[in-house]
Amino acid sequence: MTLHPAAWMAWAxxxxxxxxxxxxxxYLGVLVAIAWFVYATCRxxxxxxxxxxxxxxxxxxxMAIRTALVFLGTVDASNVAFAALEGARLATxxxxxxxxxxxxxxxxxxxxxxxxxxxxxxxxALALSIAPRTIAxxxxxxxxxxxxxxxxxxxxxxxxxAVPVLESGMEEAVTLAESMDARGHGRGRRTRxxxxxxxxxxxxxxxxxxxxxxxxxxxAWVGLGGLHPSTSPxxxxxxxxxxxxxxxxxxxxxxxxxxxxxxx
Amino acid sequence: xxxxxTVTLGLALLAPALLPAFVGVGNGAAVACAxxxxxxxxxxxxxxxxxxxxxxxxxxxxxTVSGLRLIQLASxxxxxxxxxxxxxxxxxxxxxxxxxxxxxFGDYPDYWGYWHGADGxxxxxxxxxxxxxxxxxxxxxxxxxxxxxxxxxxxxxxLGFDDVCDTPKPSASPPARPSPSAVPSPGAGSTAQSGSxxxxxxxxxxxxxxxxxxxxxxxxxxxxxxxxxxxxDPPSTGAIVRAVATSxxxxxxxxxxxxxxAAAAAVAxxxxxxARTLRKRRKxxxx
Numbered sequence: 049m050t051l052h053p054a055a056w057m058a059w060a061x062x063x064x065x066x067x068x069x070x071x072x073x074x075y076l077g078v079l080v081a082i083a084w085f086v087y088a089t090c091r092x093x094x095x096x097x098x099x100x101x102x103x104x105x106x107x108x109x110x111m112a113i114r115t116a117l118v119f120l121g122t123v124d125a126s127n128v129a130f131a132a133l134e135g136a137r138l139a140t141x142x143x144x145x146x147x148x149x150x151x152x153x154x155x156x157x158x159x160x161x162x163x164x165x166x167x168x169x170x171x172x173a174l175a176l177s178i179a180p181r182t183i184a185x186x187x188x189x190x191x192x193x194x195x196x197x198x199x200x201x202x203x204x205x206x207x208x209x210a211v212p213v214l215e216s217g218m219e220e221a222v223t224l225a226e227s228m229d230a231r232g233h234g235r236g237r238r239t240r241x242x243x244x245x246x247x248x249x250x251x252x253x254x255x256x257x258x259x260x261x262x263x264x265x266x267x268a269w270v271g272l273g274g275l276h277p278s279t280s281p282x283x284x285x286x287x288x289x290x291x292x293x294x295x296x297x298x299x300x301x302x303x304x305x306x307x308x309x310x311x312x
Numbered sequence: 313x314x315x316x317x318t319v320t321l322g323l324a325l326l327a328p329a330l331l332p333a334f335v336g337v338g339n340g341a342a343v344a345c346a347x348x349x350x351x352x353x354x355x356x357x358x359x360x361x362x363x364x365x366x367x368x369x370x371x372x373x374x375x376t377v378s379g380l381r382l383i384q385l386a387s388x389x390x391x392x393x394x395x396x397x398x399x400x401x402x403x404x405x406x407x408x409x410x411x412x413x414x415x416x417f418g419d420y421p422d423y424w425g426y427w428h429g430a431d432g433x434x435x436x437x438x439x440x441x442x443x444x445x446x447x448x449x450x451x452x453x454x455x456x457x458x459x460x461x462x463x464x465x466x467x468x469x470x471l472g473f474d475d476v477c478d479t480p481k482p483s484a485s486p487p488a489r490p491s492p493s494a495v496p497s498p499g500a501g502s503t504a505q506s507g508s509x510x511x512x513x514x515x516x517x518x519x520x521x522x523x524x525x526x527x528x529x530x531x532x533x534x535x536x537x538x539x540x541x542x543x544x545d546p547p548s549t550g551a552i553v554r555a556v557a558t559s560x561x562x563x564x565x566x567x568x569x570x571x572x573x574a575a576a577a578a579v580a581x582x583x584x585x586x587a588r589t590l591r592k593r594r595k596x597x598x599x
Contacts, residue, residue, distance in 0.1 A: 089585075289573075
């Protein structure tokens with residue numbers, strides 16, 4: 049059982065909205081755990097499954113850089129804590145996006161492009177799928193170079209990895225655009241090969257994720273639940289138990305994924 | 313890959329073990345707060361709706377809190393109703409007065425003006441309540457009305473810290489013993505002569521002698537408008553009401569940190585569940 053790519057898109061958007069509304073480390077920590085759970089249970093085996101790890105590392109680096117920027121100005125505990133929490137929010141957003149890339153086929157997202165808005169949809173589809181495509185290409189190139197006895201792990205070996213990756217990225221983009229054209233994008237008529245179907249599970253995921261995002265947006269709007277712990281003065285952050293419960297609605301695709309047939 | 317799996321599994325197993333440590337930290341913070349509450353750090357909060365002024369003597373949990381946190385503490389201790397807007401960063405509504413939406417200027421030109429107490433008078437707050445820090449002995453004022461500056465916005469009636477917080481705290485001072493055998497400490501002896509005059513250190517943590525706490529008549533807040541008010545101020549005609557604690561002086565952030573506990577439990581369950589599924593899948597793939 050696989051979810052509709054649009055359901056995954058809705059899930060990722062809602063999880064991102066939730067991450068955006070809060071800097072409380074408890075909520076962010078639970079959100080990261082949810083992303084990991086969903087990744088572990090729903091990942092599509094293949095080269096794009098690496099995106100989670102790549103984005104997790106990128107998120108941690110973003111957090112470190114965001115915190116390190118404080119040391120250019122006045123340094124005190126409040127500033128550092130504020131920057132670290134902002135960085136944690138950024139890292140959570142990146143990890144959610146990494147999960148999204150690891151659990152769904154990037155070309156499934158491309159197929160969703162509505163035919164009316166051909167050009168912008170093509171651009172958006174390319175932009176959305178560029179990260180997983182690059183990660184997959186990098187994996188393939190590294191493997192090929194290692195077979196040839198070229199080491200790509202060192203800084204000196206970087207060009208031997210980066211040049212083919214960039215080259216094949218350009219090629220893939222052109223191929224994708226041509227293939228979308230050939231399938232009738234922008235012509236008003238096209239047929240679909242094995243179109244993705246909406247399942248009850250997909251609908252449930254969209255409803256649950258929207259509910260979670262709605263509650264967090266409302267809480268942020270009325271100032272409920274301590275979504276932004278005070279850093280000036282520095283206080284121990286608090287979390288509201290029922291908001292943690294609302295957050296767990298986002299784990300629904302993982303629960304569906306955990307009980308699916310492992311062979312399928 | 314195998315190492316990653318081992319690490320995640322280790323984390324999953326460690327998480328429940330770390331849980332008590334987390335809770336321990338949380339409890340430690342709560343204990344520290346309670347200890348400081350016993351040390352009686354208080355700030356005065358004055359809320360002037362234009363028709364009525366209410367004063368709150370708010371116990372501060374931490375040594376220093378933000379202006380917004382002070383309102384939340386007053387809500388927890390006295391039942392002050394409030395509503396924040398602009399993403400929880402501004403005060404829209406106090407005691408049911410003010411806009412109820414997210415736009416705190418919904419009733420403009422009327423809005424909640426923010427004041428800091430200064431020598432018994434008021435100074436217009438230059439920055440928001442979210443970034444202001446309030447510590448022991450500070451006075452904070454909120455007044456409803458029009459005017460964009462400190463000279464045009466009506467200020468709350470002039471009240472000092474002692475006007476709001478002059479009654480001895482029941483938790484700090486034992487009931488006054490009228491028996492003459494109670495020997496006051498030498499330091500308190502001199503103030504004891506002044507009878508019902510509440511001394512500034514009456515709210516101090518030393519319960520010695522219990523003599524200084526024998527001030528049955530709380531000092532009446534000044535009702536007359538003070539001379540240093542600006543002429544544009546309409547004199548506040550409303551009565552001044554002292555808020556009475558509702559929840560028996562609930563210690564701020566007391567009780568177990570349920571949210572932190574729930575978050576730690578959720579993280580532990582999710583991590584363990586994810587690692588288990590991943591391990592099972594890997595085994596299935598390799599078999």
